[in-house]
Amino acid sequence: MAERSIMAYFHSSSEADRAVRKLEALRATGVSVSKFGVVPGNGVGETINPLTSDFPGLPYLTLGSESTNQDARVLMAASPEASGLAAGGDYNFYRTDPSDNSLKDTLLTASVDESVYEQAVRVIQDAGGSL
Structure with missing residues (x-):
């Protein structure tokens, strides 16, 4: 069949x-x-001190993205996930509507x-x- x-x-x-x-x-x-x-990378895999370390930008610290393109880093930093104010993974507290496919x-x-x-x-x- x-x-x-x-x-x-x-x-x-x-x-x-x-x-x-x-x-x-x-x-x-x-x-x-x-x-x-929307962000490439596997997440942050190490502890980084932003005051003493050399890092490419906010998306690297919060999303684990290692993009070398400055324009892409600016757009990723504008994402709600990059700010740290949006919970990610299975514990996402704002997922209240099961029919909202944008959160899947x-x-x-x-x-x-x-x-x-x-x-x-x-x-x-x-x-x-x-x-």
Whole structure:
């Protein structure tokens, strides 16, 4: 039978992980969960003292971005996440509307058999995801 691909968006990795286990029970293949955002980089991996260290700018300190482009650094510094006033990750306190897709920064991808596609979509939606 034919396979269908699924791309679903979640508020957090823990929501997506709940769906992964159930999708694997449906024999889904190529299941992966990844975070995405507008800022490249993996976050801050070291403690930096801004008074005594040489660093390229605010996005490096708060977002872990190592962009060498001055224009990109200025735009990243204007982001609410760079200010430290916006909580990130699974503890994001301003995520009160589950239908607000603008706050979904976790992507789940999978391939399922066409015969269980509708069931897989229900699993994703029950876990808080949207297609």
